[in-house]
Amino acid sequence: MIGRHLLSAQDLTSADAVRILDTAGELATVTDRSVKKLPTLRGRTVVTLFFEDSTRTRISFELAAKRLSADVINFAAKGSSLSKGESLKDTALTLEAMGADAVIIRHGASGAPYRLANAGWIQGSVINAGDGTHEHPTQALLDAFTLRNHLRAGSGDLAGARVAIVGDILHSRVARSNVALLRTLGAQVTVVAPPTLLPYGVHTWPCDVSYDIDDVLPHVDAVMMLRVQAERMAGSYFPNELEYSRRYGLDSRRMALMPDEAIVLHPGPMNRGVEISAEVADSPRAVVVEQVTNGVHVRMAVLYLLLGGRPEELMVEGADR
Amino acid sequence: MSDSILVRAGRPYGQEPVDIVIEGDRIAAIAEVGTATADRVLDAQGCVVLPGLVDLHTHLREPGREHAETIESGSQAAALGGFTCVHAMANTSPVADTAGVVEQVWRRGIECGLVDVRPVGAVTVGLEGRQLAELGAMASSAAAVRVFSDDGLCVHDPLLMRRALEYVKAFDGVVAQHAQDPRLTEGAQMNESELSGRLGLAGWPAVAEESIIARDVLLAAHTGSRLHVCHVSTAGSVEVIRWAKSRGMPVTAEATPHHLLLTEELVSTFDPVYKVNPPLRRRADVEALRAAVLDGTIDIIATDHAPHPREDKDCEWAAAAMGMLGLETALGIAAQVVTRDENSGSADGGADATDSTDWQAIAQLMSVAPARIGQVADQGQPIEPGSIANLAIWDPSVETTVSGERLASRSGNTPYAGFTLPGAVRHVLFRGRPSVVDGGLA
Numbered sequence A: 001m002i003g004r005h006l007l008s009a010q011d012l013t014s015a016d017a018v019r020i021l022d023t024a025g026e027l028a029t030v031t032d033r034s035v036k037k038l039p040t041l042r043g044r045t046v047v048t049l050f051f052e053d054s055t056r057t058r059i060s061f062e063l064a065a066k067r068l069s070a071d072v073i074n075f076a077a078k079g080s081s082l083s084k085g086e087s088l089k090d091t092a093l094t095l096e097a098m099g100a101d102a103v104i105i106r107h108g109a110s111g112a113p114y115r116l117a118n119a120g121w122i123q124g125s126v127i128n129a130g131d132g133t134h135e136h137p138t139q140a141l142l143d144a145f146t147l148r149n150h151l152r153a154g155s156g157d158l159a160g161a162r163v164a165i166v167g168d169i170l171h172s173r174v175a176r177s178n179v180a181l182l183r184t185l186g187a188q189v190t191v192v193a194p195p196t197l198l199p200y201g202v203h204t205w206p207c208d209v210s211y212d213i214d215d216v217l218p219h220v221d222a223v224m225m226l227r228v229q230a231e232r233m234a235g236s237y238f239p240n241e242l243e244y245s246r247r248y249g250l251d252s253r254r255m256a257l258m259p260d261e262a263i264v265l266h267p268g269p270m271n272r273g274v275e276i277s278a279e280v281a282d283s284p285r286a287v288v289v290e291q292v293t294n295g296v297h298v299r300m301a302v303l304y305l306l307l308g309g310r311p312e313e314l315m316v317e318g319a320d321r
Numbered sequence B: 001m002s003d004s005i006l007v008r009a010g011r012p013y014g015q016e017p018v019d020i021v022i023e024g025d026r027i028a029a030i031a032e033v034g035t036a037t038a039d040r041v042l043d044a045q046g047c048v049v050l051p052g053l054v055d056l057h058t059h060l061r062e063p064g065r066e067h068a069e070t071i072e073s074g075s076q077a078a079a080l081g082g083f084t085c086v087h088a089m090a091n092t093s094p095v096a097d098t099a100g101v102v103e104q105v106w107r108r109g110i111e112c113g114l115v116d117v118r119p120v121g122a123v124t125v126g127l128e129g130r131q132l133a134e135l136g137a138m139a140s141s142a143a144a145v146r147v148f149s150d151d152g153l154c155v156h157d158p159l160l161m162r163r164a165l166e167y168v169k170a171f172d173g174v175v176a177q178h179a180q181d182p183r184l185t186e187g188a189q190m191n192e193s194e195l196s197g198r199l200g201l202a203g204w205p206a207v208a209e210e211s212i213i214a215r216d217v218l219l220a221a222h223t224g225s226r227l228h229v230c231h232v233s234t235a236g237s238v239e240v241i242r243w244a245k246s247r248g249m250p251v252t253a254e255a256t257p258h259h260l261l262l263t264e265e266l267v268s269t270f271d272p273v274y275k276v277n278p279p280l281r282r283r284a285d286v287e288a289l290r291a292a293v294l295d296g297t298i299d300i301i302a303t304d305h306a307p308h309p310r311e312d313k314d315c316e317w318a319a320a321a322m323g324m325l326g327l328e329t330a331l332g333i334a335a336q337v338v339t340r341d342e343n344s345g346s347a348d349g350g351a352d353a354t355d356s357t358d359w360q361a362i363a364q365l366m367s368v369a370p371a372r373i374g375q376v377a378d379q380g381q382p383i384e385p386g387s388i389a390n391l392a393i394w395d396p397s398v399e400t401t402v403s404g405e406r407l408a409s410r411s412g413n414t415p416y417a418g419f420t421l422p423g424a425v426r427h428v429l430f431r432g433r434p435s436v437v438d439g440g441l442a
């Protein structure tokens, strides 16, 4: 079963992932019954340790922890240690001294959560909230949860679901975690990008690869559009935003290529007019706001399971209230 | 100084045991075991005797980064590793780009008195790749520099590289190139591969090394100048060098112990002790390098000993410094890798891993050839009467378990912590005097 840390989506078995999603579903139900707060993690200390600004992810975790009654400390480490602020190690030792039961870390360096978990600096659980261009496992879990609600009526796995992930796969931790997790859950994943934005060796990934979004869209149940950063132009990954948008952006014309019931996901924040047009972003087929809501439930489930809660307990507590 | 020393019953190049008598700084006689006497006896029963090892690629960090290593601590590490000569790379602070700095390093090496410290001169002022350093002044200085390198950085400008190669011909110098195209490796963190793609670490493609080597061998051929390629790390680089040598081009090349032993899979731990430049590569690259060492395509094994203080490794991968210790573990690794039977070298060692060690080849790779490339007359001499008595005496009957804290280096960044390596250095003679006796500094 799910271990002490959540570092990578690759570490989750299908059973682990389904259990997290089921737990998130239970928690969503409890929250819907307007029980905003469960006592499960009362007296436990959860730290959000963010070396990169990401208000939306931090708030989502913070809300999740507070709804489980944990004490939450937000630790915004200014500047990464690359810019010679306080080192990751010293920060970790500080958090350990404060008795953190779980540390939720966002860091610009791939692998930083691994160091935090494995260097012997702290005892508590480590949750990866996005590390460099490596992984963002809770994003993948909330995406899977959203997909499952729409495509599989909110239960089981995603066997046979067809999902395209479009955009800067090379630099995307969201893509890495999603490819791994969706595959584990049985989905068929296709990554779509210009060849410059695909990682070396992508053909060995458990997914299909395409350079042509128009070929792929007619055959998907869902498409996930990734944010494209303007600075990629400076690296000659593509000529300019306009060309990118024309070749890989999702607009109404392209959305019409998709089967009628297919949905559109985006991890946010969106660049309207670049990878996604305003019409698509605001259409009923875009489930972006739902993803945000689901993020809180999934993160509650992760904290709950990592810090030792049991679903049976949850049922009782939910019923009592 | 006139006391004679008898090295008793050691096996030169792993051959039949003999007694070696040393008088002054030279080998006076080689005699049948039990027939020689001297003022002092060093027991070498069962041990392999090699010419003292010569490292063409060492970072001693002094001047400027003495908290990582000093010429003294680096000399100690070198002696304990069986070395009698090291080439101190130029990327110090200040950079070794003037006669003043190289003479300072050279003098300090003499004061420490454990190994010959041969300074490497920078190719360009401040390693900035813009203007030739005073190569002639360094060559003519008391330090008599013959090896020039901007190591850590590549002499990337093709015209500057051409000029450097041409210029050093005047004093039979050699340019040792750190082959790394800077544009192809911007932000690079590890070998570019399926693994770098999965780990989300910016890749360091093999072509960034191979394209520079290809350019440089052609420049060396065109100018008729000597090129030395530092730390070759890819199978493709080996092919380019093999081709260049087949055409008679004046190129020599080195491989490091870590590139002969370790693979990129270690990076998946995200432990920065495995972060090094050039990066650890694929298993196929390691195998190509081993074959190249055995067939002579690669001329020497050099350590690229690169000490870093703890804080530069005790951090996340991207923030960590690149480099590994190497002096005290090089011979044990070579003993495993340089074998008569190509397949018998193994990563996890043990004493019987050295039964098929090719000691003649190791003497070439780690003493004779590096001394020749570096133009160090007193080093790499044959084990015979009249030679300068620089000797490394290695005991194959024991094993060494590596521990960062137990190394003499001021830093502890060894990637081999916990590894058991075959054998141990028992004694070392430096210019006729013991620098290491029974595994400890004399």
Ligand SMILES: [Zn+2]
Residues within 6 Å of the ligand: B151, B152, B153, B178, B230, B231, B277, B278
């Ligand atoms: Zn180098």
